[in-house]
Structures are given as C-alpha cells and as structure tokens.
Amino acid sequence: MPSNREVNPRFLPCTTAMPRNRIVVRAELCTGCRACQVACVVSHEGLFGVSTARIHVLKDEPQGLDTPQVCRLCGRAPCAAVCPTNALFRHHSTAAVLLNSEDCTTCSACAEACPFDMIVLHPETGLPLICDLCGGEPACVKRCPTGAISYGDAPADRNQYPAAAFVTPGDQPQCDPD
Numbered sequence: 001m002p003s004n005r006e007v008n009p010r011f012l013p014c015t016t017a018m019p020r021n022r023i024v025v026r027a028e029l030c031t032g033c034r035a036c037q038v039a040c041v042v043s044h045e046g047l048f049g050v051s052t053a054r055i056h057v058l059k060d061e062p063q064g065l066d067t068p069q070v071c072r073l074c075g076r077a078p079c080a081a082v083c084p085t086n087a088l089f090r091h092h093s094t095a096a097v098l099l100n101s102e103d104c105t106t107c108s109a110c111a112e113a114c115p116f117d118m119i120v121l122h123p124e125t126g127l128p129l130i131c132d133l134c135g136g137e138p139a140c141v142k143r144c145p146t147g148a149i150s151y152g153d154a155p156a157d158r159n160q161y162p163a164a165a166f167v168t169p170g171d172q173p174q175c176d177p178d
Contacts, residue, residue, distance in 0.1 A: 021094070021152050023055075023070040023131075023138060029148035032059060032066030039143035043134060052122055054131040055140045055149075068149050070140075071096070071118045071131035079110035079119055079130070088130075096133040104128070 037053035045052055056069040077097050080088035087103035088110060090096070106126035111119040119128045131138075133151070141151045 021133075021136070022073050023133070023141065024150050024152065025068050025070060026148050026150075027065070027067040029146045030057065030066045030068055031146055031148075032057060033145065035143045035145060036068060036140035036149060039139040043139035052129055053140075054118075054129050056118070068140075069116070069118065070149070072116055073097075074115075078113040078115065079128075082109045082113040084109060091132070091135075094133045094136045097130055098132055099128060099130055101125075101127055 034050055034057055036055050037050040037057060038048060040053040040055050041047055041049050041051075044054070054071070058067045058069055059065070060067070073095055074097075077088070077090070080090070080097055084107060085103045085105055087100050087105075088097050089100065091098050104127055106121065106128075108121055108126075108128070110128050110130070111121060119130055121127065122129055134140075136151075138149075138151050141149050144150075
C-alpha cells in the first residue's frame with residue numbers, strides 16, 4: 001500500500017471470522033453459453049449484453065474450452081489498497097469488495113492492480129465493474145444451466161474435481177489474521 005496515504009478506515013482486511021463463501025468454478029461443465037454474463041448485466045444494469053458483466057468467460061478456440069473467470073476475493077485486495085480515494089470497501093457479510101461510486105475518481109488504479117484482470121471500467125461511466133456477489137445471491141450462479149459455477153464453500157477435496165478451477169481467497173495472498 002502506498003505510504004503517502006492513510007489506510008482506508010472502511011476497508012476491512014479479510015479475516016478468518018469473515019464469511020468464506022465464494023463462487024466456485026467447474027470449468028469442465030461450462031458450455032460457453034454466456035448466460036451467466038447476461039444474468040449479471042441484467043441484474044446490475046437492467047440491460048441485455050455482456051460488455052458490463054462482472055463475470056467473464058474466456059474461450060480457448062484451439063482447445064474448444066470455455067472457462068468462467070470470477071473475482072477471487074483476494075484477502076489483501078490489491079484493488080482496494082491502491083485506491084487513492086478509499087472508494088473501495090469490504091462488505092461485512094459477503095467479504096466482497098464494493099465500490100462507493102461517489103468517492104470514485106475513475107482513475108482505473110484498481111483495475112490495473114487486479115492480478116487477475118477481473119476489474120474493467122464501465123464503457124459509459126468509467127466506474128470500475130467489480131463483482132459484488134449480488135449481496136450473497138449471485139445472479140450468474142442462479143442462471144448457469146450446467147452448474148459450472150456455484151456459490152458456497154469450495155469442496156475440501158479439490159481432487160474430487162480434477163479439471164475444476166477453484167476460485168478462492170486462498171489461491172492468492174492469504175488473509176491477515178490480525
């Protein structure tokens with residue numbers, strides 16, 4: 001975190017006491033239908049399309065594979081750490097990083113800091129599009145016809161789904177227990 005600014009008083013680092021539910025991806029079940037992206041846009045924008053979705057589906061043409069990409073709920077959240085106006089904060093019950101749009105200057109520092117390229121800027125407002133987990137009931141998960149994405153705890157035995165991409169806070173910098 002830059003030393004020339006105060007720590008965001010509204011940002012709670014991820015702790016072991018926070019909920020650990022997350023979106024779990026089983027890539028081998030994804031058909032590439034993009035229904036998850038459409039559901040996300042409808043839920044947030046009230047429009048049809050995929051350009052402002054907070055979930056992305058990457059297509060590997062040569063392999064014929066589609067893989068959903070979701071926010072990984074980073075424990076230390078580099079997106080929030082670099083925000084010069086402290087516009088990002090962690091939701092107390094879902095642990096998702098949320099945006100206070102009134103404080104955002106649309107500088108895109110958060111998008112540049114995301115190690116997984118999951119933050120894009122809204123094409124009209126310039127605000128960052130960050131997955132908010134729909135308050136704990138992700139629209140993308142509800143709409144997925146194959147179960148390629150689910151919401152909850154990742155299975156303890158990851159070998160149960162050998163082709164699955166488990167997207168968890170543990171896949172990247174760990175939560176600080178203090």
